[in-house]
Amino acid sequence: MLLVDAAGRVLLFEGFDPARPGHRYWFTPGGGLDPSESPAAGAARELAEETGLRLDPAELGEPVWSDATEFSFDGVWYRQEQDFFLFRVDSWQVDTTGFNDIERRSIADHRWWVPDELAASGDRFYPPELPALLTRLGQSTATGQDEASC
Incomplete structure (x- = not known):
């Protein structure tokens, strides 16, 4: 999920793999x-659980990007198909009280990031392509192409 505020910043969580606590990373x-x-x-559902922002799924429109990834987390290997939706908010005060147990144990922080x-x-x-994807989406909506139907 790409949650972007009026300043063009994307919300990311800082997490780590419980099996490798020093392996820190930011993710959507x-x-x-x-x-x-x-x-x-x-x-x-995930947006509501992780940020407190409740939306009707129809408000998300179509995915703006999809990919597949493989990764290890807590000693288990995963292959995941991912669809990314874009939703723009003026601003949002993140509420993480809906985190599940693994999220509470593996997410250290959150931050709004400017792509650059x-x-x-x-x-x-x-995903590693995130800054380029956000730049492309920002430029396309700035030129009047509404890719996200938000």
Whole structure:
């Protein structure tokens, strides 16, 4: 989920792998789908759980980007198909009280990032294409192409 504020900043969480606590990285809100859950419904549910922002899945429109990734987390290997939705807010005060146990144990912080600052930070972030994707989405909506239907 790409949650972007009026200043063009994206919300990211700083997490770490419990099996490798020194392996820190920034990532977007989101997670796995429940059985029979559509990608938009899952994105809306995860956004509510992780940030407190409650949306109707229809407000998300279509995914703006999709990919597949493989990674290790807490000693388990995952292959994950990912759909990214873009939703713009004027601002949002993040509420993490909906975190589940693993999120409470593996997420250290959250921050709103400007894409250029993220790219120049030297920090690890996922997906690696994030700054370029955000720049492309920002330019396309600035020129009147509404890719996100938000």
